[in-house]
Amino acid sequence: MKVYAFKQADLEKWVKSWTSTHKVYRAATQKSETCGAHAGWTEMTDGTMPPCGPAKSSVKTFYFPQPETMATFSAKKEDPDGLLMENQETPEEKQIVFGVRPCDGRSVELNNLPYVDDPFYQANRERTILVGFSCTEQKATCFCTQTGGSPYGTEGLDVALSQVGDVFLAEIITDKAAELVDNGDGLTEASESEIAELTSLRQAVEENPGHDESLKAKEMTALHGAPFWDKVAESCLNCGACTFLCPTCYCFDIQDEVVRGQGKRIRYWDSCMFPLYTLHTTGHNPRGKKVQRVRNRFMHKLKYFPDRFGPFSCVGCGRCIQECPVNIDIREVMVDLLAVK
Amino acid sequence: MPTINETITQEIRAKAKELLESKEVAAFLGFCQGSLPMTTRPFVARSPEEADKLVWNSFCVLNPANYLPELLKSLEPPRGPRDPAPEGPLPKAALLATGCWSRNIAIQIKENQLDRDRVVIVGIASRGMVDQRKIRARFPDQEILKVEEQDHKLKVSGQNFEEEINRWDMVRGNCLTCLHPDPVMLDVRIGAAGQERKNDTPFQQVDEIKNKSTDERWQWFQDEFASCIRCYACRNACPLCYCDTCFVDDSKPQWVGKSIDPVDTGLFHILRAYHCAGRCTDCGACESVCPMDINMRILTKKLSMDVLALYGSEAGMDPEAPLPLSTYKTDDPQDFILSESGAAKEGI
Ligand code: SF4
Ligand code: SF4
Ligand code: SF4
Ligand code: SF4
Ligand code: SF4
Numbered sequence: 001m002k003v004y005a006f007k008q009a010d011l012e013k014w015v016k017s018w019t020s021t022h023k024v025y026r027a028a029t030q031k032s033e034t035c036g037a038h039a040g041w042t043e044m045t046d047g048t049m050p051p052c053g054p055a056k057s058s059v060k061t062f063y064f065p066q067p068e069t070m071a072t073f074s075a076k077k078e079d080p081d082g083l084l085m086e087n088q089e090t091p092e093e094k095q096i097v098f099g100v101r102p103c104d105g106r107s108v109e110l111n112n113l114p115y116v117d118d119p120f121y122q123a124n125r126e127r128t129i130l131v132g133f134s135c136t137e138q139k140a141t142c143f144c145t146q147t148g149g150s151p152y153g154t155e156g157l158d159v160a161l162s163q164v165g166d167v168f169l170a171e172i173i174t175d176k177a178a179e180l181v182d183n184g185d186g187l188t189e190a191s192e193s194e195i196a197e198l199t200s201l202r203q204a205v206e207e208n209p210g211h212d213e214s215l216k217a218k219e220m221t222a223l224h225g226a227p228f229w230d231k232v233a234e235s236c237l238n239c240g241a242c243t244f245l246c247p248t249c250y251c252f253d254i255q256d257e258v259v260r261g262q263g264k265r266i267r268y269w270d271s272c273m274f275p276l277y278t279l280h281t282t283g284h285n286p287r288g289k290k291v292q293r294v295r296n297r298f299m300h301k302l303k304y305f306p307d308r309f310g311p312f313s314c315v316g317c318g319r320c321i322q323e324c325p326v327n328i329d330i331r332e333v334m335v336d337l338l339a340v341k
Numbered sequence: 342m343p344t345i346n347e348t349i350t351q352e353i354r355a356k357a358k359e360l361l362e363s364k365e366v367a368a369f370l371g372f373c374q375g376s377l378p379m380t381t382r383p384f385v386a387r388s389p390e391e392a393d394k395l396v397w398n399s400f401c402v403l404n405p406a407n408y409l410p411e412l413l414k415s416l417e418p419p420r421g422p423r424d425p426a427p428e429g430p431l432p433k434a435a436l437l438a439t440g441c442w443s444r445n446i447a448i449q450i451k452e453n454q455l456d457r458d459r460v461v462i463v464g465i466a467s468r469g470m471v472d473q474r475k476i477r478a479r480f481p482d483q484e485i486l487k488v489e490e491q492d493h494k495l496k497v498s499g500q501n502f503e504e505e506i507n508r509w510d511m512v513r514g515n516c517l518t519c520l521h522p523d524p525v526m527l528d529v530r531i532g533a534a535g536q537e538r539k540n541d542t543p544f545q546q547v548d549e550i551k552n553k554s555t556d557e558r559w560q561w562f563q564d565e566f567a568s569c570i571r572c573y574a575c576r577n578a579c580p581l582c583y584c585d586t587c588f589v590d591d592s593k594p595q596w597v598g599k600s601i602d603p604v605d606t607g608l609f610h611i612l613r614a615y616h617c618a619g620r621c622t623d624c625g626a627c628e629s630v631c632p633m634d635i636n637m638r639i640l641t642k643k644l645s646m647d648v649l650a651l652y653g654s655e656a657g658m659d660p661e662a663p664l665p666l667s668t669y670k671t672d673d674p675q676d677f678i679l680s681e682s683g684a685a686k687e688g689i
Contacts, residue, residue: 031634032564039568039601039633051482056633057570067600139484141377235383235408240572241632257598268600271572276590325574325630326403327375327382 002181003198005190006168008049011161014170014187015098015131016046018180022129024096025062027055037065041097050099053139054317058247059097059104060111063124067266070120070254076261085265090123096180098131103144103315105132105156107247113309114250120267129176132157134201141318143331148210148311152202164197171198212306215337223303224295228336232298233291235326236273242320242328243271243297248313251277272296298333344492345532349397349465352531353437356463357392360435366461367416367432370405371395378488379473383408397437398490399471399508402629405436406445406580410454433459439467440535441515441624443524444657445580448620451664454583464527466535469509469516470625471495474634476511480504515625515638518543526660544646546639562607568633569606571599575627575637576613581620588612614640619648619666622656 006014018024026044028034033042040057071085108130115121135142135151144150154160158177162169169190172181181187215223243249253270256263270277273294278287287293305313314330321329343351357369373384373394381400385408386392416432438446443462449455476485476497489496494505520543523535542548550561573589576582588596589609597612598605614637621641628638648654652665 028568031568034568037601039570052484057568067602140486234385235403237407237574237577237630239574239577239630240570241574241630244570244572245632253599255592255595255599257595266600269571274573274590276586321377323632325578325632327377327380329376332376 002172003190003195004170004172004181004187005194006170006188007166008168011168011170012046012048014180015044018096019045022094022096024098026050026098027057037067038062044098050101050133052135052137053142054101054103054247054319055099056245056319056323058245058317058319059100059108059130060247060250062095062097062128063108063111063121064115064250064252064269065124066252067268068120069264069266071265073256073263073265074261075258075263079261083263090119092123092127094127094129096129096131100130100132100157101135101317102132102151102153102155102157102160103142103149103317104247105130105160106144106149106153106315107317108156110248110309110311110313110315111250129158129180130156131159131177131180132161134160134162136163139318141321142316143318144316145206145208146211146331146334147314147316148212149315150202150205152198152205162198162201164194164201167194169194169198210312211334211338212302212310212312215302216306218303218337218340220303220307223337223340224299226336226340229291229295232328232333232336233294236290236294236328237325238273238275238290238293239325240269240271240273241323241325243273244269245319245323246314247317247319248301248315249297253277272300294328298330298337301330302334302337344490345468346398346490346492349532350395353395353397353463353465354392356529356531357386357395357435358389360461361386361392362389365433366435368412368434369395369463370408370412370434370436372397372401372403372405372437375400378485379471379476385412397465399468399495399512400473401437402470402472402513402626403578404442404445404580404624404626405438406442406449407578407626409434409436409446409460409580410449410583413455413459431456431459433461435461435463435529437531438462438464438524438527440519440521440523440525441467441622443526444521444622445624447525447657447660448622448664449580450660452620461529462524462527463529463531464524465531466524466533467516467519467522469512469519469522470629471508471511472513472629475513476506479506479511513625513629514546514636515623515628515642518546519623521655521658525658544642547643547646550639551643563603565636566606566610567603569601569610569635570633571601571606571609572632574630574632575635578626578630579617580624580626581617582613588616610637610640613637614644617641618644619652619654619664620656621645 024044025041028040028042035042038061069088071088073085074082076082138151154173158174160171251270252267254267256265279285301313360366361369369386371384372381374396375382379400383403383405386395412434418427450457483499483502485497486499493508495508496505518540520538520540597608623642625638628636648665654665
């Protein structure tokens with residue numbers, strides 16, 4: 001792996017150079033900046049540095065956009081091929097997402113576990129280059145280290161930038177990122193001492209056992225039947241704020257939308273917090289009660305997903321804690337679950 | 342000396358304990374402290390011990406009326422859909438109510454969502470709730486780790502800073518223009534009664550947008566709602582939105598598209614606002630809960646302005662008065678109705 005070193009101004013110049021060949025996105029700083037279908041993100045024209053902590057909206061919008069057109073059809077009566085689904089061509093345009101925090105990078109890998117055979121997710125993965133930024137500072141709501149991640153983690157990233165003193169080091173992790181290097185002329189390779197310093201920063205992150213193993217060891221029905229769920233659920237609004245902002249929530253629904261005879265089959269984000277999510281056509285709803293829905297969100301992330309795939313389906317970014325209108329805090333739920341005998 | 346809010350907190354706890362101990366109510370709906378600065382959680386105390394968790398401060402931004410119908414239902418003895426209602430009075434719940442919240446309760450009663458006899462309204466005159474977005478905007482590059490409240494100041498601090506700011510400057514937009522901070526009905530009062538406020542331009546926030554040119558207004562609308570993620574927190578926090586299936590969730594017919602296409606998002610917001618016309622009390626819960634900081638409240642505020650102008654009515658102010666949009670009067674202004682002859686005259 002190649003590692004390059006930059007002064008801030010040179011780094012900004014390098015980043016700016018990508019904008020001539022790629023669509024480059026960064027987190028929006030104002031709501032009016034939002035571009036197209038990527039709420040909370042904007043197209044980047046210069047090399048601004050990201051602020052501390054994760055961006056408000058997660059990177060999942062680039063892998064799992066809402067809406068994603070899955071197929072098209074004609075709904076015109078006179079059309080002989082009417083209502084015949086045609087496969088949508090998968091987009092190939094390259095895109096770069098800049099300033100992604102390690103937690104979001106890791107989320108792309110975690111979502112890849114259930115989506116490994118999903119053609120849309122895979123196509124978007126193919127065309128997206130993630131340029132990460134290690135966290136020299138954490139927010140009070142960050143708990144990546146308790147979920148198996150690290151503020152200096154590189155999982156899921158193509159390039160990892162880290163600040164070491166007043167130098168920025170760029171680790172070129174994947175082959176995909178190599179084209180960015182060709183873009184910048186005369187990049188300076190990092191010295192051995194700079195790389196050693198980064199390694200020591202990375203190693204200094206407290207080794208945390210993560211709680212996934214302890215929860216995996218617990219009986220599912222005991223966690224499911226624990227008495228605290230009613231209290232957790234009581235104030236919940238059953239909105240989509242937590243699930244839609246969460247980088248590792250990946251549920252969707254499918255609808256056909258027809259405008260002037262042209263039909264599209266789209267998929268768009270759904271949330272297990274919504275009553276409609278589990279509603280059957282018979283009218284029966286197996287998760288008809290709020291507490292059942294709230295429990296599902298946390299059990300899915302902290303028990304069902306790890307039982308099936310290994311790690312938690314949570315990267316500890318803290319978005320759901322910050323943005324939940326009624327302050328339901330997944331860290332507290334985790335503590336409650338760990339206390340179940 | 343304790344602050345006003347600390348005194349109110351003590352009084353709330355004492356009252357809640359009394360009501361729960363005497364079994365007059367089975368539940369007391371208020372707020373408890375959240376895990377982050379500037380947050381509270383709607384909270385139900387069901388025992389005198391739990392009453393000690395109740396708090397009152399400037400960050401009680403959710404509207405408790407939103408939880409009331411469901412809470413009352415949860416207190417009823419369980420029964421099947423075809424079983425008859427149990428005999429005798431059903432358990433009661435108490436809840437905190439400021440001016441706007443009490444008006445929402447009045448509307449819920451009027452709309453048959455609530456049985457007045459099962460509710461004990463614990464009234465508090467609001468001093469205006471604080472908008473945490475305003476505080477965050479005041480300290481854009483710092484993480485706020487603590488906010489301490491005094492009566493007229495807020496002490497905001499983080500890792501390397503501490504600053505005292507004026508509380509009123511941080512108060513939410515809806516509270517700034519509120520005219521009726523005191524509950525319109527109550528059973529028990531906590532703290533001092535509130536005064537009606539005077540304001541010659543209560544709709545100034547609407548006027549600012551109304552006075553723009555059509556193009557500017559369209560731009561404002563597009564920019565304001567561009568980052569909406571359709572999470573429906575605004576809808577779900579609102580005590581007026583209790584339909585079993587909301588029009589946005591229907592798929593047969595599909596009234597409005599489901600994704601974040603700007604046309605669909607705009608349609609959702611405009612229709613939601615219209616469904617609140619004549620009923621919205623400008624409690625600001627919708628705006629306070631939006632994770633994307635969207636000011637959708639301005640749409641319902643515009644409709645309150647229109648309903649006041651057309652019907653002379655302010656939502657929930659008079660618990661006895663009929664609801665303006667579900668009542669017919671022979672002298673209603675009807676110039677907007679298209680009659681056949683009128684249409685012919687207009688050449689339609
Ligand atoms: S559950 Fe919360 S903390 Fe975990 S990844 Fe999702 S938003 Fe982040
Ligand atoms: S959760 Fe960890 S990786 Fe994510 S922003 Fe916070 S410190 Fe960085
Ligand atoms: S936990 Fe919070 S953000 Fe999630 S659905 Fe409930 S109220 Fe909304
Ligand atoms: S629309 Fe908003 S301001 Fe009006 S009653 Fe509902 S939550 Fe309150
Ligand atoms: S709460 Fe905000 S983001 Fe969510 S639907 Fe309402 S306006 Fe959109």
